[in-house]
Amino acid sequence: MAVTADHNIPNRSPLMAFLSRWLLTTNHKEIGTLYMWLSFVLFFIGGAMAMVIRMELFQPGIQFAEPLLYNQMVTLHGLIMVFGVVMPGFVGLANWQLPMMIGAPDMALPRLNNFSFWILPFAFTLLISTLFMEGGAPNFGWTFYAPLSTTYGPPSTDVFIFGVHLMGISSVLGAINIIVTIFNLRVKGMTLMKMPLFVWTWLITAFLLVMVMPVLAGAVTMVLTDRHFGTSFFAAAGGGDPLLFQHVFWFFGHPEVYILILPGFGIASQIIPTFARKKLFGYHSMVYATASIAILSFVVWGHHMFTTGMPLTAELFVMYATMLIAVPTGVKVFNWVATMWRGSITFETPMLFALGFVILFTIGGFSGLMLALVPADFQYHDTFFVVAHFHYVLYPGAIFGIMSAVYYWLPKWTGNMYDERLGKIHFWTAIIGVNMTFFPMHFLGLAGMPRRIVDYSLQFADFNMVASFGAGMLGLTQVLFLYIVIKTIRGGKKATGRVWEGAEGLEWTLASPAPLHTFETPPKFPTPEEDYPRD
Amino acid sequence: MISITTRFRLHRCLTFFALLGSSNMAFAAEMDMRAGVTDISQRILQLHHYSLAICVVIGLLVFGTMFYSIYAHRRSKHPKPATFHESFRVEVIWTTVPVLILIGLAIPATSALIDIEDNSDADLTVLITGSQWKWHYQYLEADLGYYSNMATPEEQINNFETKGRNYLLEVDRALVLPTDKKVRFLTTADDVIHSWWVPDFAVKQDAIPGYINEAWTRINTPGLYRGQCAELCGKDHAYMPIEVEVLAEEEFDQWIVDQRLAIELASGQAVADRAKTWTMAELIDIGQQVFLDHCATCHEADGSGQGSTYPALAGGEIPNGPMAAHINQVMNGAVDTEMQAWAPQLSDLELASVITYERNAFGNTTADIVQPITIFEAR
Numbered sequence: 001m002a003v004t005a006d007h008n009i010p011n012r013s014p015l016m017a018f019l020s021r022w023l024l025t026t027n028h029k030e031i032g033t034l035y036m037w038l039s040f041v042l043f044f045i046g047g048a049m050a051m052v053i054r055m056e057l058f059q060p061g062i063q064f065a066e067p068l069l070y071n072q073m074v075t076l077h078g079l080i081m082v083f084g085v086v087m088p089g090f091v092g093l094a095n096w097q098l099p100m101m102i103g104a105p106d107m108a109l110p111r112l113n114n115f116s117f118w119i120l121p122f123a124f125t126l127l128i129s130t131l132f133m134e135g136g137a138p139n140f141g142w143t144f145y146a147p148l149s150t151t152y153g154p155p156s157t158d159v160f161i162f163g164v165h166l167m168g169i170s171s172v173l174g175a176i177n178i179i180v181t182i183f184n185l186r187v188k189g190m191t192l193m194k195m196p197l198f199v200w201t202w203l204i205t206a207f208l209l210v211m212v213m214p215v216l217a218g219a220v221t222m223v224l225t226d227r228h229f230g231t232s233f234f235a236a237a238g239g240g241d242p243l244l245f246q247h248v249f250w251f252f253g254h255p256e257v258y259i260l261i262l263p264g265f266g267i268a269s270q271i272i273p274t275f276a277r278k279k280l281f282g283y284h285s286m287v288y289a290t291a292s293i294a295i296l297s298f299v300v301w302g303h304h305m306f307t308t309g310m311p312l313t314a315e316l317f318v319m320y321a322t323m324l325i326a327v328p329t330g331v332k333v334f335n336w337v338a339t340m341w342r343g344s345i346t347f348e349t350p351m352l353f354a355l356g357f358v359i360l361f362t363i364g365g366f367s368g369l370m371l372a373l374v375p376a377d378f379q380y381h382d383t384f385f386v387v388a389h390f391h392y393v394l395y396p397g398a399i400f401g402i403m404s405a406v407y408y409w410l411p412k413w414t415g416n417m418y419d420e421r422l423g424k425i426h427f428w429t430a431i432i433g434v435n436m437t438f439f440p441m442h443f444l445g446l447a448g449m450p451r452r453i454v455d456y457s458l459q460f461a462d463f464n465m466v467a468s469f470g471a472g473m474l475g476l477t478q479v480l481f482l483y484i485v486i487k488t489i490r491g492g493k494k495a496t497g498r499v500w501e502g503a504e505g506l507e508w509t510l511a512s513p514a515p516l517h518t519f520e521t522p523p524k525f526p527t528p529e530e531d532y533p534r535d
Numbered sequence: 536m537i538s539i540t541t542r543f544r545l546h547r548c549l550t551f552f553a554l555l556g557s558s559n560m561a562f563a564a565e566m567d568m569r570a571g572v573t574d575i576s577q578r579i580l581q582l583h584h585y586s587l588a589i590c591v592v593i594g595l596l597v598f599g600t601m602f603y604s605i606y607a608h609r610r611s612k613h614p615k616p617a618t619f620h621e622s623f624r625v626e627v628i629w630t631t632v633p634v635l636i637l638i639g640l641a642i643p644a645t646s647a648l649i650d651i652e653d654n655s656d657a658d659l660t661v662l663i664t665g666s667q668w669k670w671h672y673q674y675l676e677a678d679l680g681y682y683s684n685m686a687t688p689e690e691q692i693n694n695f696e697t698k699g700r701n702y703l704l705e706v707d708r709a710l711v712l713p714t715d716k717k718v719r720f721l722t723t724a725d726d727v728i729h730s731w732w733v734p735d736f737a738v739k740q741d742a743i744p745g746y747i748n749e750a751w752t753r754i755n756t757p758g759l760y761r762g763q764c765a766e767l768c769g770k771d772h773a774y775m776p777i778e779v780e781v782l783a784e785e786e787f788d789q790w791i792v793d794q795r796l797a798i799e800l801a802s803g804q805a806v807a808d809r810a811k812t813w814t815m816a817e818l819i820d821i822g823q824q825v826f827l828d829h830c831a832t833c834h835e836a837d838g839s840g841q842g843s844t845y846p847a848l849a850g851g852e853i854p855n856g857p858m859a860a861h862i863n864q865v866m867n868g869a870v871d872t873e874m875q876a877w878a879p880q881l882s883d884l885e886l887a888s889v890i891t892y893e894r895n896a897f898g899n900t901t902a903d904i905v906q907p908i909t910i911f912e913a914r
């Protein structure tokens with residue numbers, strides 16, 4: 001097959017061979033690895049920025065980050081975590097796992113796959129290089145509201161726009177590849193309603209990506225033309241409308257937050273049945289719930305704009321629609337609990353992270369439900385309460401999802417078991433760190449601390465200090481995670497093909513480590529040795 | 536810089552977890568939404584408690600079940616897993632019950648919202664204009680308006696002085712409002728989007744250039760209430776606090792009368808200032824203060840500016856160039872930059888002195904003097 005082009009052309013220096021292997025690879029596993037490492041590196045860069053933020057907020061007064069620098073840190077931290085860590089992390093997992101889970105030899109469009117990845121290092125180098133530009137990096141928050149980003153944005157805003165375009169192209173191409181792969185390369189017998197849930201959630205996520213990334217591209221393009229080509233989309237003085245920006249941005253932005261979590265739902269739905277040794281409860285309702293969340297996510301963007309002076313009827317509609325999302329979300333949580341019910345559960349690291357995910361994500365969902373109540377949102381909006389909310393859904397949500405997936409599939413990728421004791425230490429320090437960092441932020445927001453401020457009044461000092469200590473702990477423990485991953489890659493107890501005794505799915509019928517090329521002849525589905533055959 | 540207060544706070548912070556369990560009232564107040572001083576703020580607090588309670592109950596049920604399962608269905612106690620994996624009935628139940636709970640939440644939220652959005656029949660209207668980084672208040676009925684700037688000194692922010700009680704929450708001129716009157720707020724902005732928020736009134740309304748938004752409040756208790764800008768608006772977003780002094784109705788009426796009188800006196804003062812010919816020393820004296828109060832956040836106290844974002848005035852082209860251009864720059868600002876028009880914000884004397892100061896400080900040696908009368912004529 002064309003996709004299995006030989007990587008080891010003779011008579012090359014080792015460096016050239018290494019470069020051409022990784023630069024030119026069209027193999028889904030290698031590209032998956034590249035995505036995972038990019039995500040990991042950016043996790044540390046974005047995390048370092050978070051440390052700057054928490055150190056500055058350690059106590060009242062300006063410590064070392066002047067306001068302009070602080071705003072740049074907040075902005076880049078947000079952009080990097082959303083577009084550089086969670087999205088590439090999930091795409092990396094998709095690359096590694098989707099073909100193996102649906103019994104395909106590779107992604108459907110391997111060259112496109114290579115291209116979508118290699119755009120990203122350039123995009124993020126550009127974005128990070130803005131820190132060293134005249135006038136500094138973007139400083140208007142990851143939401144880049146006009147006119148702060150148009151008329152008042154620093155010169156580096158144009159670089160940011162270019163970077164966002166690149167990321168958008170990468171995501172859309174990646175998503176198209178995933179959709180095409182899932183629709184065309186499933187093994188015979190795997191109907192849509194027999195796909196593993198990770199595949200289902202990624203399919204739905206990919207549709208969200210294809211639909212909303214172009215909207216983001218439109219938003220940044222309008223910012224660009226407002227800045228340089230005399231248009232006034234968002235400039236009131238020229239007959240434009242600053243609120244139009246927010247509508248366009250959040251039309252992208254709310255589906256985007258589901259792009260950041262749906263694959264995590266899929267991961268939890270793979271891992272919990274494995275360690276409960278029991279089939280996922282309510283497979284069908286899980287699929288329908290995911291699809292309804294995705295559809296509803298297109299009509300609730302207004303909940304980010306309650307204080308902009310929306311008319312009453314719009315406020316009511318958006319409030320009801322947002323509250324409604326809690327229903328399918330609740331169904332998912334109930335199904336996970338029912339899956340555990342009367343199972344035979346063990347608590348290896350992937351399971352611990354998955355349980356942490358379910359509990360803490362649900363707490364984030366609760367605060368989301370509270371935020372949807374418009375009168376209460378008038379008090380919560382743009383305070384640390386919101387910061388607490390979205391960190392609960394993003395850190396123990398998306399990030400814990402990725403981490404549990406890494407622990408779950410790392411033995412399949414490397415052939416080695418990770419160090420279980422270190423994994424558990426990582427989990428417990430991470431979960432204490434997350435709660436110590438983000439739980440006090442609820443109190444800060446309720447007591448009246450606005451978000452995105454470099455300095456605060458004295459009554460907020462105590463909880464900020466607790467949060468900063470927690471953040472230090474949370475940051476340090478990720479170094480341990482890096483160590484665990486490297487240690488596993490370099491050696492360790494050999495993993496069996498099935499790895500986890502309760503694991504179900506095609507990827508576990510392969511050897512560990514999975515050979516570079518797999519399923520060149522389609523496997524049998526359902527697998528004969530499946531412990532719990534699908535219906 | 537670990538100061539004594541820091542160590543003290545460190546200590547308190549270590550006892551934080553101990554306190555969490557206790558029912559320390561003062562502590563609880565810092566952790567919960569503020570009750571505020573309006574009927575609406577109290578209703579919102581109730582809604583907050585109500586929704587929180589629902590979430591806690593659901594959370595206890597779900598997590599309780601989960602922890603029970605973690606305990607009782609772990610492999611060592613429950614080696615043989617059950618095989619059930621579907622139940623239409625259960626799915627229907629846990630879809631409909633949440634819908635009913637949500638309806639129970641939506642009803643009080645809707646009724647509160649309808650009241651909040653009822654902007655009719657106001658007794659008094661204040662136009663609030665946000666600009667980088669201060670608020671302007673205009674009493675529409677009384678033809679009275681002024682700017683409100685943060686009053687916390689730079690030295691406290693940079694940790695050279697002990698921070699005051701109202702660190703970052705104090706202003707030079709508070710907004711003054713009466714109790715028991717329906718006060719309507721109209722919000723707008725000159726440059727970027729800001730958001731006017733006073734938690735004790737539960738009023739948070741974005742101030743958007745080109746828009747005039749509406750909100751209202753009716754305050755029950757006199758007192759001093761503080762808030763902050765709640766929408767990222769650039770560099771000094773953390774430094775645009777709001778302070779509202781609420782007076783009983785008669786006191787408020789008296790205050791309005793006093794302000795009208797003060798305006799007349801000030802205009803008398805302005806006439807006198809214009810008539811006088813000021814010396815360089817006098818102008819520089821006043822000018823330095825004006826500069827520190829209004830210009831130094833961007834141009835720095837020593838006029839060195841901040842990179843290309845805020846130009847240096849030391850040796851700068853305009854402060855050392857023709858006087859008319861300098862006056863024009865300061866009075867009218869530069870379009871579409873953070874350099875705003877100062878003519879509406881400062882008096883003739885203040886403008887004359889700050890320009891004189893800039894032309895003769897930071898190593899600039901034009902020896903030019905600007906008199907208030909020149910500014911008056913330029914207006």
Ligand code: HEM
Nearest residue numbers: 257260261303304365368369371372381382386390393394
């Ligand atoms: C039960 C589901 C959820 C509900 C009801 C919900 C509701 C909300 C609401 C109403 C806001 C606006 C708050 C405000 O600014 O006043 C908000 C903000 C936010 N949410 Fe959620 N949310 C949910 C789940 C999620 C998920 C799954 C994610 C991402 C993984 C997420 C990420 C965010 C982010 C990043 C913001 C902040 C945006 C900003 O203003 O910068 N949310 N959410």
Ligand SMILES: [Cu+2]
Nearest residue numbers: 254257301303
């Ligand atoms: Cu949203």
Ligand SMILES: [Cu+2]
Nearest residue numbers: 764766768772
């Ligand atoms: Cu602001």
